[in-house]
Amino acid sequence: MALHLSPFxxxxxxxxxxxxAAFAMRFLVRFAEAVDxxxxxxxxxxxxxxxxxxxxxxxxxxxxxxxxxxxxxxPTTLNVGSVDLIHPELFRGTKEHAENGxxxxxxxxxxxxxxxxxxxxxxxVWRPRFGAQIAWGESNAIAFANSVIGARTNRYGDFIDLCxxxxxxxxxxxxxxxxxRAARAVVEIVSIPGNWDNERLAIAVGHTIGRRCxxxxxxxxxxxxxxxxxxxxxxxxxxxxxGAVALFHVVGCTPEAPDLETACxxxxxxxxxxxxxxxxxxxxxxxxxVADGAALGVVSLGTxxxxxxxxxxxxxxxxxxxxxxxxxxxxxRATLDxxxxxxxxxxxxxxxxxxxxxxxxxxxxxxxxxxxxxxxxSGKCAYYAPGNLGVEVAYGSxxxxxxxxxxxxxxxx
Amino acid sequence: VSARTFDAVTLVAGAASGPVLRxxxxxxxWGGLDSATGTIxxxxxxxxxxxxxxxxxxxxxxxxSSSGSATLAEALRLGKGxxxxxxxxxxxxxxxxxxxxxxxxxxxCPVALTxxxxxxxxxxxxxxxIEAGPSGATIRL
Numbered sequence: 001m002a003l004h005l006s007p008f009x010x011x012x013x014x015x016x017x018x019x020x021a022a023f024a025m026r027f028l029v030r031f032a033e034a035v036d037x038x039x040x041x042x043x044x045x046x047x048x049x050x051x052x053x054x055x056x057x058x059x060x061x062x063x064x065x066x067x068x069x070x071x072x073x074x075p076t077t078l079n080v081g082s083v084d085l086i087h088p089e090l091f092r093g094t095k096e097h098a099e100n101g102x103x104x105x106x107x108x109x110x111x112x113x114x115x116x117x118x119x120x121x122x123x124x125v126w127r128p129r130f131g132a133q134i135a136w137g138e139s140n141a142i143a144f145a146n147s148v149i150g151a152r153t154n155r156y157g158d159f160i161d162l163c164x165x166x167x168x169x170x171x172x173x174x175x176x177x178x179x180x181r182a183a184r185a186v187v188e189i190v191s192i193p194g195n196w197d198n199e200r201l202a203i204a205v206g207h208t209i210g211r212r213c214x215x216x217x218x219x220x221x222x223x224x225x226x227x228x229x230x231x232x233x234x235x236x237x238x239x240x241x242x243g244a245v246a247l248f249h250v251v252g253c254t255p256e257a258p259d260l261e262t263a264c265x266x267x268x269x270x271x272x273x274x275x276x277x278x279x280x281x282x283x284x285x286x287x288x289x290v291a292d293g294a295a296l297g298v299v300s301l302g303t304x305x306x307x308x309x310x311x312x313x314x315x316x317x318x319x320x321x322x323x324x325x326x327x328x329x330x331x332x333r334a335t336l337d338x339x340x341x342x343x344x345x346x347x348x349x350x351x352x353x354x355x356x357x358x359x360x361x362x363x364x365x366x367x368x369x370x371x372x373x374x375x376x377x378s379g380k381c382a383y384y385a386p387g388n389l390g391v392e393v394a395y396g397s398x399x400x401x402x403x404x405x406x407x408x409x410x411x412x413x
Numbered sequence: 414v415s416a417r418t419f420d421a422v423t424l425v426a427g428a429a430s431g432p433v434l435r436x437x438x439x440x441x442x443w444g445g446l447d448s449a450t451g452t453i454x455x456x457x458x459x460x461x462x463x464x465x466x467x468x469x470x471x472x473x474x475x476x477x478s479s480s481g482s483a484t485l486a487e488a489l490r491l492g493k494g495x496x497x498x499x500x501x502x503x504x505x506x507x508x509x510x511x512x513x514x515x516x517x518x519x520x521x522c523p524v525a526l527t528x529x530x531x532x533x534x535x536x537x538x539x540x541x542x543i544e545a546g547p548s549g550a551t552i553r554l
Binding site: 023030052054057058 | 489
């Protein structure tokens with residue numbers, strides 16, 4: 001398919017809007033050709049995940065943009081970096097990694113991005129509106145923006161999200177277009193384990209649809225109407241880790257799924273999946289590779305970043321015994337400010353909680369090597385931590401994580 | 414006797430030659446490739462332990478995290494990336510990684526889309542040579 005360039009696209013390429021925008025547009029043109037997009041469309045915001053340090057090439061790319069005088073053309077938020085700039089003393093990696101990681105984060109701020117440093121930009125004042133065309137990186141944020149908000153983005157990432165931000169343009173393909181947002185897979189929850197809360201249900205469903213639905217957009221039928229936004233966040237994060245889910249619908253809950261027929265956009269999906277209580281129990285079990293009762297080294301919460309509502313659930317759980325092991329909670333620096341205003345930071349610290357801002361335990365060097373197994377309430381952290389950190393992982397609900405921290409071993413409630 | 418030639422679609426331009434490495438399954442560069450050595454480290458990949466460095470890498474499609482672009486660019490920067498990448502499906506992650514190496518470091522790792530009918534013949538060759546220009550690519554045995 002021949003790529004159509006608008007007059008504005010040609011101005012960008014010709015350098016009429018600066019060298020940084022021209023550099024970015026050259027990349028976007030080749031990217032659009034590679035994905036076979038017919039043209040570009042305007043975006044109103046971007047979320048860039050390129051500030052996590054993967055090696056010298058990522059830093060050289062951002063610094064080249066700066067040398068060319070680049071500035072973002074649309075409001076742009078930043079995903080987590082490799083280091084916590086608020087608590088730099090917590091970093092246990094090499095000095096070179098810490099320095100390059102911090103340099104990469106600052107370079108993005110100099111390009112005009114907002115220093116949000118969060119994987120949950122939808123929990124900030126930058127949350128997009130329904131129907132907005134955006135270019136977002138970070139798999140959980142993409143799933144949330146498309147599914148829970150009804151904004152429109154493809155799975156952008158490394159380099160390309162920044163190129164979209166520098167030009168205000170994105171290739172007009174995939175989930176930007178209405179016809180590609182209809183469900184092509186129906187997932188029906190036929191039974192739920194009796195003692196489960198919505199938090200655990202969301203993780204088990206998310207993990208399963210990621211594994212089973214391939215590249216199809218799923219619509220889920222049978223989730224309780226009272227499922228919270230934080231539960232949907234956890235569902236999307238799990239689905240975007242075990243699979244490539246960028247959009248899911250929940251009938252009666254998410255904005256493009258008032259009913260099954262609407263969610264399917266006039267198609268009748270030929271992929272049907274029924275999930276029973278036993279399937280869901282098995283999915284939750286598969287996220288743990290240590291036995292119940294096994295000794296733990298640390299508990300990590302907040303992958304994606306913990307919201308204020310999640311902290312409000314955590315606080316009363318911490319009123320019991322002081323944990324025997326450290327509890328890490330990852331959140332944004334904006335949430336950290338809110339915790340300070342509420343006077344919760346001291347209470348958390350007294351309960352052996354270490355607050356991590358700007359980054360996340362599973363992508364940074366924060367856990368003491370050899371400390372032992374990690375317990376988390378996150379499907380995403382449970383999926384990635386064994387590979388990224390070389391640790392064993394137990395998955396459990398928030399209440400189980402706190403009870404386990406208090407006991408120093410995996411406790412099931 | 415003239416060597417056989419095959420036409421292909423250029424995704425990233427450049428010229429390269431080298432021994433062939435045909436992957437039995439697509440590889441996610443992020444988490445699957447050690448950029449410092451060019452070695453495949455994905456525990457579940459059938460060709461775990463093989464090196465992509467300097468190879469004409471035949472990979473039918475892409476796979477995995479978009480952070481694969483940064484991993485590929487970093488491997489190319491360190492001289493441990495493939496000489497060229499031949500594919501059967503378009504893949505934006507691969508294209509972007511190769512473009513970053515070309516733009517930042519002037520390193521050519523051409524990427525081309527080949528015909529399915531040619532895949533077996535290309536994969537059976539010991540080495541290949543590619544010239545990928547704006548109007549199309551030519552691959553020689």
